[in-house]
Amino acid sequence: MLSKKTKYAFHALTYLGKNRDQKTVLIQDIAAAYGISHKFLENILLELKKAGILGSKKGKGGGYYLIKEPKDVALSKVIRLLDGPIALLPCVSLNYYEPCAECQSEAECGLNKVMIQVRDEMLNVLENKSLADILDKE
Amino acid sequence: MLSKKTKYAFHALTYLGKNRDQKTVLIQDIAAAYGISHKFLENILLELKKAGILGSKKGKGGGYYLIKEPKDVALSKVIRLLDGPIALLPCVSLNYYEPCAECQSEAECGLNKVMIQVRDEMLNVLENKSLADILDKE
DNA sequence: ATAAACCCTATAAAAATTGTAGAGTTTATA
DNA sequence: TATAAACTCTACAATTTTTATAGGGTTTAT
Structure with a gap:
């Protein structure tokens, strides 16, 4: 079985994929959508970013976004x-x-x-x- | 990844499969062949027995043996x-x-x-x- | 009778997973 | 330029799972 970390990563990627029209999406919005701990998800998104799958914008109005094409x-x-x-x-x-x-x-x-x-x-x-x-x- | 339990089960089944000419094989022989803890392996063989894959003979001269055909x-x-x-x-x-x-x-x-x-x-x-x-x- | 060998349950030790905390850093905006 | 929002990073705590051990019980050949 996949770990929860991996499952949550797929959920987050799905959420980000569905919201590609937005510039950025907040961690807390994703966390809320799936009832996941904000802080736990934070670590996961950071790993996805370091892997070059996600990008982020810091500061007020920031958030995460999908860099890659979903098919990739x-x-x-x-x-x-x-x-x-x-x-x-x-x-x-x-x-x-x-x-x-x-x-x-x-x-x-x-x-x-x-x-x-x-x-x-x-x-x-x-x-x-x-x-x-x-x-x-x- | 498979747990060690499962990996050891495959090793034990392989060993028993290769020794189907013998009536029984000792836990300790299998454990020794792979350098596995006797007691840990014991639990594994017991589960394989309860699942109907292995049979056993108790008492002196006893041991385990494969019940099923390897292809099954x-x-x-x-x-x-x-x-x-x-x-x-x-x-x-x-x-x-x-x-x-x-x-x-x-x-x-x-x-x-x-x-x-x-x-x-x-x-x-x-x-x-x-x-x-x-x-x-x- | 004895020793060999499997049977069974409980528990301890170690490792991995899951979750939390809190102090940075960056940025929009009033 | 002060402020609040939001990501960054590291460490650590809690929980769960895996791995391993212990030890007595039962069966059987000799």
Whole structure:
């Protein structure tokens, strides 16, 4: 399951995507729309900004806005940013690889090989679905 | 990512699958093979037994053995048993459904709809790959 | 009878997630 | 130029989940 952080990130992105006509949107408006803690959401939006997905304007009248086109915000990008690896095992993660402590030899590990296939099929979905698909369905 | 519990379950199933010629296999042999805590693994094997995947023989000379055919042990079954939902959100889980607290109406939630599609594509992989696929690659 | 081995429940330790606090910094505007 | 609004940043507290351990109970071969 995705963490709440990631789920809230998707909600926030959806909200921002629906309000692209506005210059900026307040954190508190997004928080209120979903009944999420303002401060918790703040951290999430900051991460999305640092990742280049959102932009912000400081000071009075400021807020956040979507920088990227919704179609260019893949689900995989948001999940990796806030939740970490998409792969089911560390030893098959492309972005967060770590060997499994219990594993003598990856080359001889059947679990490793199968999980590489699973990862590739999951990525095929998550890289190709984007914020645009979410917005299309709202 | 899968929990260690689930990963160890796959290792144990693989070990048992490779030793189907033996009547039983000791917990401690599996634990030793992967350097896993005996007691931690014990709980895992017990769950696999309760789920009807493994059988056991008590007393001296006892141990665990695979009941099912490897091809009938889908990855999805093991993951659900030890890790819980496969779906990325509670509101799209088939086996562990819960509404999202922040969601007014699932019918109008684009995230929900997209995550249903993601779930179905993930299930398509995880239901169709099995212990047999792991064993084939060892 | 004894030792080997699984069965079961409870609990402790560690890690991750979730949430909060508060002091900066920037900016519009009166 | 004072003020209030709003994002920035770091640290930390609370909660939950995961991981691991403990220890007695039951079954069975010999």
